[in-house]
Amino acid sequence: MNTPLFHNQVAIVTGAGQGIGLEIARQLANQGAGIILNDIDPKLATDAAEEIRAKGGECIAFAGDSSDPEIINGMVEEAVKCFGKLTIAVANAGITLFGDFFEYPAESLRKVLHVNLEGSFLLAQAAARQMREQKSGGRILLMSSVVGHQAHQFLGAYAMTKAGLEMLAKNLVIELSPYGITINTVAPGATLTERTLAEDPTYPKTWSAITPMGRPAICEDIAHAALFMLSPFSGHITGQSLVVDGGWTSVSPLPDLSNMEVK
């Protein structure tokens, strides 16, 4: 029998109770990695971890806010306690708060900056410290978005955080490469998840019409790209952003948001 690709690897995946993060956790576990699965919603975290274990994966739920330094350090400690090390960190948790720029509330801005930027930065830092100590390299992946590359109405704050993550990955190449740690981003385009469908029931139709490949992404599309960036096949790739958008950024037509309720 072939050794699974992620045999002997240990990963933290944040915001993984559902959506893209859950699919990354599922695929990593399916390929042999031990997983610390985080979500701010304890039930989602527990159910997701149970689902992965039921399919034979090794997975421990770790509920809490992924931007809280205590939770971040707790996840790294849990990885070391339960699996003996940490080799992969996926800063997937991110919040999308749409809003007109002129009316955008300071509170929404603070929340988006806190979860998307601060949480990802601190997880990268805590994971890199552990990986440096282990002296055997590692992989850090930050979850960006196509709107970190292209303009999109009502997403100024969110887009700024995603562009910030792209620069963080580039910048940390200097500090992490000497330790054999790669850091990259995956930048999904419109992706069908429980959240995006709840926000807009016409999401599949809208994005099928304006995506060159004729459909929005599904979580599996994004997870496949993430697994490549976390695998031995990407060992010489660092500081890069992998866009997974069915061709949308090549043309970037905006969806009709006239019926969208913006806060």
Ligand SMILES: NC(=O)c1ccc[n+]([C@@H]2O[C@H](COP(=O)([O-])OP(=O)(O)OC[C@H]3O[C@@H](n4cnc5c(N)ncnc54)[C@H](O)[C@@H]3O)[C@@H](O)[C@H]2O)c1
């Ligand atoms: N879905 C898309 O179309 C899309 C497109 C581009 C980028 N992204 C990015 O991909 C990532 C995942 O997106 P998604 O749509 O799967 O996410 P989602 O909104 O479905 O959230 C996934 C999980 O994250 C959890 N979560 C939210 N805040 C958290 C926090 N502070 N700490 C821990 N968990 C938290 C939620 O409870 C949820 O279960 C995000 O960073 C998002 O910005 C998504």
